[in-house]
Amino acid sequence: MDNSLITGFIMICCFVPAIVVHEVSHGYMAWRLGDPTARSKGRLSLNPIKHVDPFGTVILPIILAISGGPVFGYAKPVPYNPSYFKDIRKGELLTGLAGPASNLVMSIVGALITYALILPGIFSPAVMGWIFTVGFYFVLINLVLMFFNLIPIPPLDGSSIIAPFLSDNALKQYYSVQRYAMPFLLILLFVIPWLTNMMGHPFSPIGIYINATAGNLTQFFFSFLI
Numbered sequence: 001m002d003n004s005l006i007t008g009f010i011m012i013c014c015f016v017p018a019i020v021v022h023e024v025s026h027g028y029m030a031w032r033l034g035d036p037t038a039r040s041k042g043r044l045s046l047n048p049i050k051h052v053d054p055f056g057t058v059i060l061p062i063i064l065a066i067s068g069g070p071v072f073g074y075a076k077p078v079p080y081n082p083s084y085f086k087d088i089r090k091g092e093l094l095t096g097l098a099g100p101a102s103n104l105v106m107s108i109v110g111a112l113i114t115y116a117l118i119l120p121g122i123f124s125p126a127v128m129g130w131i132f133t134v135g136f137y138f139v140l141i142n143l144v145l146m147f148f149n150l151i152p153i154p155p156l157d158g159s160s161i162i163a164p165f166l167s168d169n170a171l172k173q174y175y176s177v178q179r180y181a182m183p184f185l186l187i188l189l190f191v192i193p194w195l196t197n198m199m200g201h202p203f204s205p206i207g208i209y210i211n212a213t214a215g216n217l218t219q220f221f222f223s224f225l226i
Helices: 003-032 055-069 089-116 125-149 157-164 170-175 178-198 206-222
Strands: none
Touching: 003 089, 003 157, 003 178, 055 206, 089 125, 089 206, 125 206, 157 170, 170 178, 178 206
């Protein structure tokens, strides 16, 4: 089997638990803060089907895996009602941070498990190679999801994280332009890289950002094994 297909399969298998835990963390945090919305709609489930967004969870990761790029995406936003929060701004902030924070925790745990399996040297070189590959991509994908979702563009988590820090007037203006956010995100993801590649000067703003953050941090996590 083609190595690129195997790599793509591994990346997608790592992506599914990363995005599911990410979304459940949002809902769980909102529930702990007094909002029953996510729980009542079944969004605290670890069943991936509950969280699938056709484009963000399926189409986008497959396109990126086939193209050889880092796999990232998003799931259906967890429903929550900030009116249940005692402190709306604090509730928005903590609920927004819960998803990216879960990915950071999973990346650290994934790196520790990889080290624990490889360093004793009890497996054959071939098996250790596969352990490293799966561990590396699991950590990378979780960090990519974390940093990608921290971008302050709806429907990504960064939009809810930045909102509590805006003044009332600024927040109203911010919400008023949210309907233009998804097309802008798609332009950053696909249109700019495609156009610049056609012109012979490839440039991907989000790709540069992801490599500088998730890419470098993943390299740091595995610096003693590489």
